[in-house]
Amino acid sequence: MPALVGVVQVITVANAGIFNIGDIYKVNPVATSRAYAGAGSFNTGNNLNVDNYYSATNIYDQDGIDQPLAFNF
Numbered sequence: 001m002p003a004l005v006g007v008v009q010v011i012t013v014a015n016a017g018i019f020n021i022g023d024i025y026k027v028n029p030v031a032t033s034r035a036y037a038g039a040g041s042f043n044t045g046n047n048l049n050v051d052n053y054y055s056a057t058n059i060y061d062q063d064g065i066d067q068p069l070a071f072n073f
Contacts, residue, residue: 034066 005021013019018027039055 032066034061 008021010019015031020027036057036059038057039052040050043050
């Protein structure tokens with residue numbers, strides 16, 4: 001069913017981001033990424049007090065491929 005969309009203002013879209021308005025059949029990723037973060041990472045807010053006396057991030061990944069892009073067309 002067709003979509004009726006009013007005024008839209010897009011300020012920014014990330015490098016591998018997708019912006020869609022209206023009907024869509026298929027959305028395919030064109031990039032993948034992996035982020036490693038230890039204790040206390042990705043904290044946002046005012047007046048944070050994070051005490052991490054010991055932090056170790058295990059980055060060993062035995063499968064090697066999380067999201068293949070081979071057949072995304």
